[in-house]
Amino acid sequence: MADHDLTLDDVRGMAADIGMTRLNDTQLQELLRAAGAARARRASLHTEMLHYADEPSHVFQLNDGGRP
Amino acid sequence: MSATDDLAWLTVAAAAELLRAKKLSPVEYTQALIARGERHDKHYNAYLRATPDIALADARRAESEIQRGEWRGPFHGVPYGLKDIVDYAGLPTTAHSKILQDNIANADAVVTQKLRAAGGVFMGKLSTHEFATGGPSFDLPWLPARNPWNRDHFCGGSSSGSGTATAAGFLPAAIGTDTGGSVRNPATMCGIIGMKATYGLVSRRGVVPLAYSLDHVGTLTRTVRDNALMLDLIAGHDALDPGSVNRAAGGYTGQLGRDIRGLRIGVLRHFYTRDMQADAEMAASIDGAAKQLGELGAVVSEVSTAPLGEYLAVNRTILTSEAFAVHEKWLRERPQDYGALARERIMAGAFVRAADYVNATRLRRKLTHAFHALFEQVDVIVTASAMDPACRIDDEKAVDYTYGRQARAPFNVTGSPALSVPTGFTQSGLPLGMQLVGKPFSEALLYRVAYAYEQAMPWANKHPDLR
Numbered sequence: 106m107a108d109h110d111l112t113l114d115d116v117r118g119m120a121a122d123i124g125m126t127r128l129n130d131t132q133l134q135e136l137l138r139a140a141g142a143a144r145a146r147r148a149s150l151h152t153e154m155l156h157y158a159d160e161p162s163h164v165f166q167l168n169d170g171g172r173p
Numbered sequence: 174m175s176a177t178d179d180l181a182w183l184t185v186a187a188a189a190e191l192l193r194a195k196k197l198s199p200v201e202y203t204q205a206l207i208a209r210g211e212r213h214d215k216h217y218n219a220y221l222r223a224t225p226d227i228a229l230a231d232a233r234r235a236e237s238e239i240q241r242g243e244w245r246g247p248f249h250g251v252p253y254g255l256k257d258i259v260d261y262a263g264l265p266t267t268a269h270s271k272i273l274q275d276n277i278a279n280a281d282a283v284v285t286q287k288l289r290a291a292g293g294v295f296m297g298k299l300s301t302h303e304f305a306t307g308g309p310s311f312d313l314p315w316l317p318a319r320n321p322w323n324r325d326h327f328c329g330g331s332s333s334g335s336g337t338a339t340a341a342g343f344l345p346a347a348i349g350t351d352t353g354g355s356v357r358n359p360a361t362m363c364g365i366i367g368m369k370a371t372y373g374l375v376s377r378r379g380v381v382p383l384a385y386s387l388d389h390v391g392t393l394t395r396t397v398r399d400n401a402l403m404l405d406l407i408a409g410h411d412a413l414d415p416g417s418v419n420r421a422a423g424g425y426t427g428q429l430g431r432d433i434r435g436l437r438i439g440v441l442r443h444f445y446t447r448d449m450q451a452d453a454e455m456a457a458s459i460d461g462a463a464k465q466l467g468e469l470g471a472v473v474s475e476v477s478t479a480p481l482g483e484y485l486a487v488n489r490t491i492l493t494s495e496a497f498a499v500h501e502k503w504l505r506e507r508p509q510d511y512g513a514l515a516r517e518r519i520m521a522g523a524f525v526r527a528a529d530y531v532n533a534t535r536l537r538r539k540l541t542h543a544f545h546a547l548f549e550q551v552d553v554i555v556t557a558s559a560m561d562p563a564c565r566i567d568d569e570k571a572v573d574y575t576y577g578r579q580a581r582a583p584f585n586v587t588g589s590p591a592l593s594v595p596t597g598f599t600q601s602g603l604p605l606g607m608q609l610v611g612k613p614f615s616e617a618l619l620y621r622v623a624y625a626y627e628q629a630m631p632w633a634n635k636h637p638d639l640r
């Protein structure tokens with residue numbers, strides 16, 4: 106996703122790329138706001154705190170039967 | 174006050190004593206609460222689907238069992254409700270959404286099984302925010318629940334009906350769910366007790382997911398003891414819930430009544446004074462509650478952790494990503510069947526990059542580790558639940574502004590047990606509250622501290638005057 110300010114047309118194209126082709130203009134405006142909120146949130150993730158060895162909180166584990 | 178009103182404010186513990194001693198008929202008790210709901214709920218919308226026929230059948234069964242001396246325990250003959258994302262076999266689980274309005278549950282959720290096995294009286298399905306995220310909304314098939322203390326005001330969410338019904342005296346106990354604070358928010362807004370126990374302590378099987386790794390099932394009651402009784406009933410390992418913890422559960426009433434002298438209470442003030450500035454009455458009530466705990470003999474000090482915003486960013490990144498994974502198909506095929514709020518909030522996960530989601534889970538591990546290390550210094554943490562008292566429900570800007578002003582989501586990130594406890598009322602009569610947070614599986618200790626505070630400051634004895 107590019108870092109420039111998204112437009113309604115950008116979002117329409119992005120939505121189409123993931124199969125969300127039935128959104129009307131009002132719903133695309135919602136998606137535009139939602140995408141903006143997600144981008145702002147990304148900036149709040151302090152990834153500079155992470156070392157490459159820091160693992161995700163979801164750790165894949167198996168039990169004795171081999172089931173996750 | 175009428176006899177019906179007296180029954181409305183019975184606690185689970187008090188009702189259980191009367192029922193067991195055959196001094197109260199489960200049928201009369203249930204009839205009184207049904208009548209109260211029918212009289213008032215048209216103004217409060219707590220019930221999405223009241224089930225008086227089921228309730229009366231449950232009550233009659235309980236009555237005959239108790240008459241035969243087959244008392245099953247403290248929920249036998251006691252009314253309860255379920256947030257309508259929790260399955261009750263044979264009834265629709267709608268998630269308050271047009272998307273699922275014909276979704277008939279073919280089995281009980283695990284928590285439902287436990288409440289039914291305990292002889293509880295099922296009063297109905299309770300309002301939620303759409304899919305536990307989109308509300309309060311006026312563009313759904315059912316209206317949003319309103320605050321019993323002032324019906325022009327928001328009751329919190331997403332376990333809105335659970336909060337409203339319990340605070341309004343329609344029932345003494347309800348089940349809610351909590352992914353970013355959705356049990357504790359209505360508890361705070363409605364002036365009752367709301368517990369989000371440690372992640373994995375209560376099975377989520379049979380509950381519509383919002384975000385798998387953050388979802389918790391929780392308990393809403395008017396008193397601390399009732400909450401502990403309800404958690405005793407629903408906690409426990411479920412091998413078919415992948416998040417369930419395989420360890421002994423229960424004993425949550427065991428520490429009630431023990432004093433709190435010498436307990437170390439850490440006040441996490443920067444969440445509500447620096448990271449976000451809470452409303453003055455809210456902040457003063459939390460500080461006052463911490464002082465009260467000190468007067469009860471606890472050793473109170475201030476503690477600090479990462480800024481609140483870091484926890485919230487992690488919670489929202491994970492929540493929206495996992496929620497979008499649940500909803501992608503419906504959003505492609507039936508976007509018009511969502512309310513605007515749920516659609517926008519869930520679509521926020523559409524373009525979260527995979528790396529951001531993974532990094533959020535990496536940060537989650539670090540935050541959790543650092544937060545739990547605080548419990549080497551203190552036993553229990555006090556902080557805000559909501560930053561603001563309930564705003565008007567019809568004020569979209571105020572709802573939008575206050576929705577994210579909260580300190581509950583950090584403990585969905587860390588999985589810690591967190592309990593919302595009333596701390597008084599604003600000058601305009603709206604509830605205020607605090608949160609008590611502990612290390613994993615310290616629910617009994619949280620109840621002990623909350624109970625000591627409740628005995629000293631009995632806000633639970635004050636009830637809304639429904640009009």
